[in-house]
Amino acid sequence: MEVRAEPRAVAGFRFAGVAAGLKREPARKDLGLIVADTPAAAAGIFTTNQVKAAPVTLARQRLRAGRLRAVAANSGSANCFTGKAGMKLAQYSCAAVAAELGCEEEAVVPCSTGVIGHLYDLEKYRAGVREACAALSPQAMADFAMAIMTTDTIPKLASTTIRIGGAPVAIAGAAKGAGMIAPNMATMLAFIVTDAAIPAAALRRALRDAAARSFNAITVDGDMSTNDTLLLLASGAAANRSPDARELAAFGDAVGAVAHSLARQLVYDGEGASKFVTVEVRGARSPSDAARVARQIANSPLVKTAFFGNDPNVGRITAAAGACGVRFDPERLELWVDKVRIAARGMILTEALSQAAQAMRQREFSVRLDLKQGSARFSMMTCDLSYDYVRINAEYTT
Amino acid sequence: MEVRAEPRAVAGFRFAGVAAGLKREPARKDLGLIVADTPAAAAGIFTTNQVKAAPVTLARQRLRAGRLRAVAANSGSANCFTGKAGMKLAQYSCAAVAAELGCEEEAVVPCSTGVIGHLYDLEKYRAGVREACAALSPQAMADFAMAIMTTDTIPKLASTTIRIGGAPVAIAGAAKGAGMIAPNMATMLAFIVTDAAIPAAALRRALRDAAARSFNAITVDGDMSTNDTLLLLASGAAANRSPDARELAAFGDAVGAVAHSLARQLVYDGEGASKFVTVEVRGARSPSDAARVARQIANSPLVKTAFFGNDPNVGRITAAAGACGVRFDPERLELWVDKVRIAARGMILTEALSQAAQAMRQREFSVRLDLKQGSARFSMMTCDLSYDYVRINAEYTT
Numbered sequence: 001m002e003v004r005a006e007p008r009a010v011a012g013f014r015f016a017g018v019a020a021g022l023k024r025e026p027a028r029k030d031l032g033l034i035v036a037d038t039p040a041a042a043a044g045i046f047t048t049n050q051v052k053a054a055p056v057t058l059a060r061q062r063l064r065a066g067r068l069r070a071v072a073a074n075s076g077s078a079n080c081f082t083g084k085a086g087m088k089l090a091q092y093s094c095a096a097v098a099a100e101l102g103c104e105e106e107a108v109v110p111c112s113t114g115v116i117g118h119l120y121d122l123e124k125y126r127a128g129v130r131e132a133c134a135a136l137s138p139q140a141m142a143d144f145a146m147a148i149m150t151t152d153t154i155p156k157l158a159s160t161t162i163r164i165g166g167a168p169v170a171i172a173g174a175a176k177g178a179g180m181i182a183p184n185m186a187t188m189l190a191f192i193v194t195d196a197a198i199p200a201a202a203l204r205r206a207l208r209d210a211a212a213r214s215f216n217a218i219t220v221d222g223d224m225s226t227n228d229t230l231l232l233l234a235s236g237a238a239a240n241r242s243p244d245a246r247e248l249a250a251f252g253d254a255v256g257a258v259a260h261s262l263a264r265q266l267v268y269d270g271e272g273a274s275k276f277v278t279v280e281v282r283g284a285r286s287p288s289d290a291a292r293v294a295r296q297i298a299n300s301p302l303v304k305t306a307f308f309g310n311d312p313n314v315g316r317i318t319a320a321a322g323a324c325g326v327r328f329d330p331e332r333l334e335l336w337v338d339k340v341r342i343a344a345r346g347m348i349l350t351e352a353l354s355q356a357a358q359a360m361r362q363r364e365f366s367v368r369l370d371l372k373q374g375s376a377r378f379s380m381m382t383c384d385l386s387y388d389y390v391r392i393n394a395e396y397t398t
Numbered sequence: 399m400e401v402r403a404e405p406r407a408v409a410g411f412r413f414a415g416v417a418a419g420l421k422r423e424p425a426r427k428d429l430g431l432i433v434a435d436t437p438a439a440a441a442g443i444f445t446t447n448q449v450k451a452a453p454v455t456l457a458r459q460r461l462r463a464g465r466l467r468a469v470a471a472n473s474g475s476a477n478c479f480t481g482k483a484g485m486k487l488a489q490y491s492c493a494a495v496a497a498e499l500g501c502e503e504e505a506v507v508p509c510s511t512g513v514i515g516h517l518y519d520l521e522k523y524r525a526g527v528r529e530a531c532a533a534l535s536p537q538a539m540a541d542f543a544m545a546i547m548t549t550d551t552i553p554k555l556a557s558t559t560i561r562i563g564g565a566p567v568a569i570a571g572a573a574k575g576a577g578m579i580a581p582n583m584a585t586m587l588a589f590i591v592t593d594a595a596i597p598a599a600a601l602r603r604a605l606r607d608a609a610a611r612s613f614n615a616i617t618v619d620g621d622m623s624t625n626d627t628l629l630l631l632a633s634g635a636a637a638n639r640s641p642d643a644r645e646l647a648a649f650g651d652a653v654g655a656v657a658h659s660l661a662r663q664l665v666y667d668g669e670g671a672s673k674f675v676t677v678e679v680r681g682a683r684s685p686s687d688a689a690r691v692a693r694q695i696a697n698s699p700l701v702k703t704a705f706f707g708n709d710p711n712v713g714r715i716t717a718a719a720g721a722c723g724v725r726f727d728p729e730r731l732e733l734w735v736d737k738v739r740i741a742a743r744g745m746i747l748t749e750a751l752s753q754a755a756q757a758m759r760q761r762e763f764s765v766r767l768d769l770k771q772g773s774a775r776f777s778m779m780t781c782d783l784s785y786d787y788v789r790i791n792a793e794y795t796t
Contacts, residue, residue, distance in 0.1 A: 050720030051728045079712055081728065083745040116713020117746035226717045300785075301699065302791055315479060315514020319624045322448030330449045330479065348480040348515035383700075387788050393700055394707030394784075398515030 001160055001254055003261045007141035010170045011195040012037050012235025014136040017143030020128025022076035022120045030247040031128040032074045032147030034191060035101060035136055039067040040233040042109075043204040045211050047228035053080030054087040055110035056227055058094070062109050063231075066200045071231060072129070073148050073189060076178070077120040079112040079224045086293040093268030096126045100133040100218060107208035111229045112282065113176060113188050114150050144282045145174035149191050151174050151392055153269055158261035162254045164247040165240030169196035173258045189209035189231045190262055192255060197236035198243070206252040207232040214259035218267050218381045219298045230259075267381045272389030275307050281321075282377035283333075289326045290378035295316070296324035312337050312356035314348045316331055321369060332372040338365050399558055399652055400722060401659045402477035405539035406557040409593035410435050410633025412534040414450040415541030415646070418526025420474035420518045428474045429526040430545030432589060433499060433534055438631040440507075441602040443609050446627035451478030452485040453508035455623055456492070460507050464598045467505035469629060470495045471546050471587060473574070475518040477510040478624045485774075487517055491659040494524045498531040509627045511574060511586050512548050519645035534694030543572035546587050549790055550574050551667055560652045562645040563638030567594035570783040571656045588628045589662055590653060595634035596641065612657035616665050617696045617777045624790045628657075665779045670787030673705050676764040679719075680775035681731075687724045688776035691767065694722035695778070702783035712741045719767060730770040736763050 015035055020031040044063040046056050062068065072093060079086045090110045098105035112120075135143075159172035167171035175190035198206070211230055213368040232255065243251060268276050280299045283292035297303055301322040306313040314335060320328065335343035342349050359365050402721050418429040420514055442461040444454050460466065470491060477484045496503035510518075512545035533541075543553035557570035575590035595602070609628055630653065641649060666674050677696045695701055698718040704711040712733060720728065731739035735754040740747050740795045 019506070049541070049717060052720075078713070081716060081744060081746060083729070085744060085745075116711075116717065117741075117748075152727070153694055163536070221407045226713070226720065305788050305791035308788065311792070313514075315476070315624070318449045318479060319447060319514070320626065322450075326448070328448055331481070343479070343515075345481060347478060347483075348479060350515075385788060386792075388786050390703055390706065390783060390785050390788060392702035394709070 001162055001257060003158055003160045003257045005158055005261060005265060007145070008170055008172045008173070009138040010172050010235070012040065012191045012237030013193050013233070014138050016132040016135040016137065016138040017140065017145070017147030018128050018132045018135060020131070021124040022074055022128070027073055027372060029147040030074055031125065031132055031141065032144040033097065033132045033136065034071040034144060034233065036069050036195065036235055039107060040235045041198065041200050042066060042068045043200070043207045043232045045207060045230045047226060049226050051081065051226045053078050053112055053178070053227040054082060054090040055079055055112045055329050056229060058090045059111060059229060061107055061111045064107070067107070068109050068233070069103040070097050070101060070238040071111060071191060074120065074125065075150050076114045076150050077112060077118050078114050078116045079119065079228050081117045082119050084146040084377050085119060087352070089122060092122055093125055095242045096129045100129055109231070111189050111227070113148060113227055116226065116316065119140045141172060141174055148174070148176040150176065151271055152301050155377040156262050156265040156269070158258045158265070160254055160258055162250055162327065162334035164243045164251055165197060167238045167240035169194055169238040169240060171258050172255050173262050174363065175262040175266060177269065181328050190259070192258055193233045194233070195235050195238040197238060198234045198251060198253060202248050203232055203234055206255045209252055209367060210256040213256055217379060218263045221293065253371055264381055266345055267383050271392045272386040273382040273383030274386050276364040277307055277384065279380045279382055280366060280368045280377065281371065282368065283370040283372045284326070284376040285374040285391070287376045287378060290376045292324045292326050293321045293371070293379040294378045295393040296320045297367070297369070298382035301385055306386035307360065308386045310357050310360040312353050312360060314343045317367065318343065327374050328371045334370045336368040399560055399655060401556055401558045401655045403556055403659060403663060405434045405543070405555045406433045406568055406570045408570050408591045408633070409557065410438065411631070412536050413538040413542040414530040414533040415537065415538065415543070415545030416526050416530045416533060418529070419522040420472055420526070427541065427545040428517055429500055429530055430471045430525065431495065431534065432469040432542060432591065432631065434467050434631060434633055436633070437467055437505060438633045439596065439598050439601055440464060441598070441605045441630045442458040442464045443605060443628045445624060447624050449479065449624045451476050451510055451625040452480060452488045453477055454627060456485065456488045457507045457627060459507060460505055461503055463504070465505070466507050466631070467501045468495050468499060469507050469589060470508060471509040472518065472523065473546050473548050474512045475510060475516050476514045476625050477517065478511050479515045480517050483517060487520060487716040489651050491523055492518055498527055507629070509587050509625070511546060511760055519768045521708045539570060539572055539768055546572070546574040548574065554660050554663040555665070556663070558652055558656055558657045560648055562594060562649055563641045565618050565636045565638035567592055567638060569638040569656050571651050571660050571665060573660040575667065578753055588657070589631070590629070591631045591633070592658055593610045593633050593636040594649060595636060595638050596632045596649060600646050601630055604653045608654040608657040609651055612661035615777060616661045617693065625741030644772055662779055665781050668781040669790045670784040671781030672784050673703055673758070673782040673783065674762040675780050677762060678766045678775065678777045678782055679769065680766065681768040681772060682724070682774040683772040685776060688774045691719045691721045691769070692776045692778040693742070694718050695765070695767070696780035699783055702780070705758065705782035706784045708755050710735050710740050710751050710756040710758060712746045715765065715767065716741065726769045726771050731769045732770065734766040
């Protein structure tokens with residue numbers, strides 16, 4: 001199975017992305033639609049933040065039915081921290097889409113991203129919906145991906161095909177990220193569609209497993225968004241027969257691979273990111289220990305500025321590892337940058353540092369910490385902390 | 399009781415700070431001594447990091463006796479992640495001090511700060527010890543404070559006097575910070591001395607209470623150091639009679655005030671800091687809830703870059719609050735910058751934002767979040783995240 005970072009048509013779905021004037025820059029796309037020709041099976045995962053945007057609250061309610069006709073996603077405003085007016089705005093927005101499509105408004109799920117605390121203009125939104133519905137096309141997934149961008153510099157797309165239940169099925173996704181990216185669902189927005197016919201329970205399981213190893217294994221700044229939404233929609237248009245357990249596993253792997261590609265693209269395009277770094281912790285006593293250590297390293301500002309400075313800083317990496325409450329023996333750990341071992345036996349391997357610094361000059365490298373306490377492992381995807389991260393976030397204001 | 403950010407003589411102690419050549423810049427002081435004329439009662443708190451520097455391990459052992467003659471603190475090398483050679487270096491260093499003072503080497507406690515993974519030169523250290531011992535003076539606390547600086551731009555000193563047990567007693571402290579500053583003991587190094595005669599158990603209690611509201615309530619970058627050490631030494635030279643409970647409480651408050659002043663100075667001088675921000679969370683169900691929310695806000699890179707950009711960003715602050723697992727109702731919270739209320743009833747008070755942005759242009763301001771869930775509160779001291787933080791940490795390499 002090969003995953004490509006590009007869109008593809010998925011039977012049963014049409015897409016659109018238009019410039020409705022919700023963003024400050026009127027020429028940029030800011031309203032995207034995913035429309036299923038008939039009600040699609042749907043599963044969703046949402047932010048666990050106590051502060052949830054109105055569209056998140058509404059989308060969670062509507063997902064309970066397990067079927068939907070359309071996703072209406074906008075950038076330019078997160079519609080979060082907007083009180084009762086925000087909930088009404090989300091409802092009216094969905095109603096506008098439903099009226100154009102001729103479906104029930106409960107079958108439309110809203111998603112918003114952008115500045116918190118501001119309401120977007122409903123009349124502009126309605127006009128945008130009319131334009132978007134007129135533009136709907138099976139080929140327009142890239143337009144949709146562009147419409148959900150905020151500080152992203154490129155749209156994120158991924159797709160693959162597999163064969164299950166006697167039929168070829170397609171899986172394709174779009175996502176947006178850039179800031180407020182941290183473990184525990186913080187992609188802001190990601191959408192995966194498939195033409196496979198998959199039972200609802202299997203769809204939910206596939207999504208949960210995929211998120212654990214993709215969107216929940218990345219960090220840009222450790223901040224958790226108020227709007228994070230990951231949706232998986234299945235049209236069933238591939239008309240495959242009911243998949244067996246092995247085929248369901250293969251389907252789950254394919255969804256996971258598409259999710260992983262999208263998550264990876266989010267980190268690559270993280271705010272100010274100039275390096276993509278895989279932080280792999282192995283030799284932990286348990287997977288949760290491994291994940292805690294990996295997250296602490298991947299979120300440490302001192303480690304991330306060292307990445308930016310091409311500095312194989314054993315002290316900062318091991319100090320971050322030691323700070324998360326997981327017990328280990330510093331005398332036994334080993335630490336690598338790519339294939340260069342830089343620490344062992346409780347000491348820095350000084351002669352290896354220049355080679356490690358060389359490896360860190362690449363756009364992408366890995367840091368591997370072996371705790372030698374057990375056999376569990378976990379990998380995080382992270383980026384460096386650069387001047388541009390500060391610039392983007394000190395200047396992107398309310 | 400008034401605390402001044404300046405040194406003072408404390409009966410029973412002498413200080414020194416010299417340039418021994420342990421730092422790259424040979425003219426900078428890098429070796430400091432605190433010497434008690436007779437064995438002083440001592441209490442200590444150390445980093446909880448799994449990766450501990452050799453001097454931390456040795457100091458913890460030696461503190462168990464509850465008495466010591468000297469603290470030997472150096473900058474330029476953290477003597478951490480240095481294997482068995484590092485432990486020997488710490489031992490030999492203390493032995494050199496003991497030989498000069500004519501005391502047992504177990505009565506000397508080592509502290510190191512600086513780059514991790516490097517050993518300092520023992521011969522230079524020994525020569526520095528001879529010079530420092532010759533320079534010991536009751537007036538030289540500022541020299542000591544300068545000798546423990548790394549990326550600090552100013553020495554940190556605080557002192558006060560109170561009257562207990564029929565005698566005036568002095569309390570004075572010195573600290574160093576700048577990076578790897580986070581809650582749970584991450585000041586790197588701080589020392590408080592007093593001439594009071596205080597029982598050992600009361601000394602430990604006073605130190606623990608003081609740390610909770612000072613060094614454990616600050617953050618610069620959320621990173622926990624491998625070398626954090628906070629020591630409280632009491633010479634007894636004030637010859638006060640045994641303090642009663644009320645006087646012990648007053649003593650504890652005074653130690654707390656000196657610790658708070660030092661902690662505040664650490665944050666003021668945090669790496670790249672251009673703003674000092676008090677993050678006060680009130681109205682929480684429990685003190686631990688209040689502390690979790692305050693820490694999440696105070697550590698959030700998105701919040702800290704907003705501080706740098708004079709941006710009263712309700713979204714980022716409430717999103718950080720909502721991400722730490724503490725339950726609250728976003729519709730009820732209220733948020734202030736200084737005396738300007740910027741959020742209430744689940745909405746941003748848009749008309750107040752320009753006034754709040756004005757308040758944020760000051761060197762120092764406060765952010766107050768009232769969760770309206772209970773009556774518990776906690777305050778964190780933090781700073782902004784600026785270009786200079788990135789510059790300092792991308793360029794300060796191994």
